[in-house]
Amino acid sequence: xxxxxxxxxxxxxxxxxGMPVRSKPLPWExxxxxxxxxxxxxxxxxxxxxxxxxxxxxPDPQRMVDTLEREWGARFGHRHVLGVSSGTxxxxxALSGLGIGPGDEVAVPGYLWVSxxxxxxxxxxxxxxxxxxxxxxxxxxxxxxxxxxxxxxxMYVHMSGxxxxxxxxxxxxxxxxxxxxEDCAQAAGASSGGRAVGRxxxxxxxxxxxxxNITSGDGGMLATEDDNLFRRLVALHDLGYxxxxxxxxxxxxxxxxxxxxxxxxxxxxxxxxxxxxxxxGQITGAMRGAKWRIRDALKDVKGLAFxxxxxxxxxxxxxxxxxxxDAETCTRFVAALQAEGIQGPPGSLACITMRDWGLHWYFNxxxxxxxxxxxxxxxxxTHPANLFARNYDYHRGALPRCDDLHDRSALLSIAxxxxxxxxxxxxxxxxxxxRVVIA
Ligand SMILES: Cc1ncc(COP(=O)(O)O)c(C=O)c1O
Numbered sequence: 472x473x474x475x476x477x478x479x480x481x482x483x484x485x486x487x488x489g490m491p492v493r494s495k496p497l498p499w500e501x502x503x504x505x506x507x508x509x510x511x512x513x514x515x516x517x518x519x520x521x522x523x524x525x526x527x528x529x530p531d532p533q534r535m536v537d538t539l540e541r542e543w544g545a546r547f548g549h550r551h552v553l554g555v556s557s558g559t560x561x562x563x564x565a566l567s568g569l570g571i572g573p574g575d576e577v578a579v580p581g582y583l584w585v586s587x588x589x590x591x592x593x594x595x596x597x598x599x600x601x602x603x604x605x606x607x608x609x610x611x612x613x614x615x616x617x618x619x620x621x622x623x624x625x626m627y628v629h630m631s632g633x634x635x636x637x638x639x640x641x642x643x644x645x646x647x648x649x650x651x652x653e654d655c656a657q658a659a660g661a662s663s664g665g666r667a668v669g670r671x672x673x674x675x676x677x678x679x680x681x682x683x684n685i686t687s688g689d690g691g692m693l694a695t696e697d698d699n700l701f702r703r704l705v706a707l708h709d710l711g712y713x714x715x716x717x718x719x720x721x722x723x724x725x726x727x728x729x730x731x732x733x734x735x736x737x738x739x740x741x742x743x744x745x746x747x748x749x750x751x752g753q754i755t756g757a758m759r760g761a762k763w764r765i766r767d768a769l770k771d772v773k774g775l776a777f778x779x780x781x782x783x784x785x786x787x788x789x790x791x792x793x794x795x796x797d798a799e800t801c802t803r804f805v806a807a808l809q810a811e812g813i814q815g816p817p818g819s820l821a822c823i824t825m826r827d828w829g830l831h832w833y834f835n836x837x838x839x840x841x842x843x844x845x846x847x848x849x850x851x852x853t854h855p856a857n858l859f860a861r862n863y864d865y866h867r868g869a870l871p872r873c874d875d876l877h878d879r880s881a882l883l884s885i886a887x888x889x890x891x892x893x894x895x896x897x898x899x900x901x902x903x904x905x906r907v908v909i910a
Contacts, residue, residue, distance in 0.1 A: 637671045794876065
């Protein structure tokens with residue numbers, strides 16, 4: 472083939488028959504999973520060798536969950552930390568810990584994860600949708616406008632690895648006497664203005680599910696500064712009661728006789744999260760470094776905008792969110808990138824339009840739009856204390872900015888093991904595709 476023809480083919484988009492930028496898939500997203508190694512095996516092995524996988528008692532407890540809670544608190548500056556079985560359980564426990572239930576309304580963003588709204592509905596409260604801004608997190612101005620006399624709490628969700636305008640939201644909550652729950656599931660290790668996420672509100676939740684910055688397959692965490700709330704969280708995450716020094720349930724305290732959800736963290740999960748937590752700076756540092764190299768290299772590309780990250784130093788970097796001029800361009804942009812080889816192995820969701828991001832968008836959650844109930848009586852929608860919300864509409868159209876960003880933005884996962892070649896290929900592909908696709 473002549474040199475000129477080769478040049479033409481390299482410039483022609485792969486989607487139009489040209490030569491792709493790369494043929495090898497990008498690594499899987501799953502940030503923490505790539506870093507599982509000897510350290511995890513050693514600590515998990517210790518638990519297995521001691522035959523003591525339960526945190527509260529056993530033949531020879533290794534105190535993995537205790538150590539994790541202590542080190543996590545010291546590292547991120549939380550007074551109280553509690554390991555639990557998942558991020559979804561953590562959210563439910565947080566809401567119950569704050570005493571939220573029927574008659575209450577909890578503000579949630581329209582870009583979230585189904586767990587956020589599910590925890591609110593299962594608590595008996597009503598979700599109040601709030602619009603997002605270009606941080607892809609709650610827009611403080613929209614929140615201030617939508618707060619009603621029934622609003623009791625705000626669930627601020629640190630989406631896609633970075634904090635948005637959380638300090639402003641915390642200020643609104645303080646001014647309006649609202650409780651603030653920070654869902655940090657997607658942003659463990661992130662900060663804003665030098666303050667770790669989870670330290671702006673009353674209670675914070677984390678997840679260690681496989682897609683998160685660090686992982687034990689499944690697992691979660693709660694953090695709070697409040698001594699009384701912590702006592703309730705401890706009882707609620709277990710069987711409704713605190714435990715004594717021997718690790719046995721203690722029913723004697725009338726102030727702490729509750730209904731627990733059985734969501735304790737096992738020592739196996741604790742051992743894994745402990746090993747992963749000790750690597751969190753390396754994992755997030757790798758993603759942040761790669762992501763911002765890509766963003767910086769693309770900042771002169773006309774028509775390409777990125778998510779607003781108010782504090783890039785506190786970003787953990789697992790996702791590059793790109794905002795295109797319109798939905799049609801966005802579809803073609805992502806298809807063209809995929810054809811250039813900017814995609815992960817089969818089964819990964821490394822390079823997609825936000826329209827393919829499922830239950831992260833409020834109107835894609837049928838149990839919300841159709842007001843489904845787990846019980847035969849339609850609870851909580853039919854509860855007399857919730858009649859204030861009978862005309863709330865959760866279908867598309869409720870949040871104009873959220874709908875617009877859903878339509879015309881794209882998501883690229885930034886794996887925690889991208890090498891220089893991967894980063895260079897991503898930059899080349901973005902520039903090549905943008906030149907043709909963005910008018
Ligand atoms: C924002 C958010 N909240 C909560 C959760 C729930 O976490 P888990 O899967 O550990 O229950 C997730 C992830 O799954 C999430 O992304």
